[in-house]
Amino acid sequence: MAVRTTSSNLINRTMSSLRGFPTYSASRLRPCSLSVTPNTIAAVQTEPSKDDIRQPRPLQALHLKPLKRQAEFGVPSCDLQLRSFSTQPLEFFADFALRAAYYLGLPAYGPVPLPRLVERWTVPKSHFIFKKAQENFERVTLRRLIQIKDGHPETVQLWLAYLRKHQYYGVGLKANFWEFTQSGLDLEGETGDARMQQLDASWSHLGQKISLGSVSKVEELLNSQRGKQAAGLQRSPAHS
Template sequence: MVGLCAVDCQEDPGIRDGDKEPSLRNPRSLQAIHLKPLKREAQFGIPSCDLQLRSFSLQPLQFFSDFALRAAYFLGLPASGPITLPRITERWTVPRSHFIFKKSQENFERVTLRRMIQIKDGNPETIQLWLAYLRKHQFYGVGMKANMWEFGTTEMSKSLEEIEAKSLESAAPWSHLGQTKSIGDSDKVVADILNSRRVKKAADYNYPIHEIS
């Protein structure tokens, strides 16, 4: 039986090594899934966006962090991370019951895990596109919070003065809205209203209603 098994387990002598079909190589895009995400190097190192990911479970947090880094690479954004942030631990102590177990208490704990991905030297429009793509394909159980920085010109003070001047011009028609008049003028205004023809007609009960206006 041992000899028969040895003969049956041998390969067919008619099949040569050259006749075997070569195994197909997986595409590079498929191989990249099992490798670390690629990252681009920042030229100046100026922070443009900090994306903070939060979750109560580790597996979805790691998965979405990997997804965000791959999306940033293909959009041409230099990303660094994910950086592990300190955990947020919350505890609550509540009564166990409202009857005979009222004096005994029960503790509940919730631990929030956090990761941060930082984008450097990124175009604001590209960063907004990246964040919109992450919101569209957001993974369940993972929250996001982003802080963005945009840099303007050195003539920002002049533009702010122009904006302030335009706002004052637009607010001119509303200068008398609300209690903007002084107390001394209010008595005169009230007296003019009471002495007006419309108020006198309304105070006269014998006057026809359709002629008050």
């Protein structure tokens, strides 16, 4: 059986459903004006999202290659050799050393891969009846070279000390350090004797033997009670 719905029935049902809602007269309704300016549109369009926020520079630099400074004269100051049995810690610490050199103002070059060191050992596999069976062991050492040029000696020493303090496990360090002085007359050598005389008082306190001094001090030491007991003398020695 088909049910026909007329427009009057729909109006009655709609009115009955709206009886519980409050009604407003036309006098109580006020027009609302919304002002939209170009600045408002630009602010809505340029609102940054979480993906668009820029990371801090030090954190962003971790994903980039380490920065390097250019040497002016190209005079080598230090050769740092890194050694390890695996590649990952070696590459990680080489990157760390380059970044530390950049922030200390040192021109660093590298890392340059060096030839591998391959060591092999052949030992008996077991004892007694199995001693004829032998077993081979192999150890491969990976190396990288970082060179510092035009570096101040104190700055290079500070760089090496910082690397030793934060040395990564499984990575060995070997450094060759050069220090240069000006050529020509050694003007500082003229005052070398005067400096050595100033250090005599300090050097006299080092070592097991103390300088005896003059002849009178030696005679006074021998005539003392402790000197007599040590030498087995009951009376002071006669003067020659």
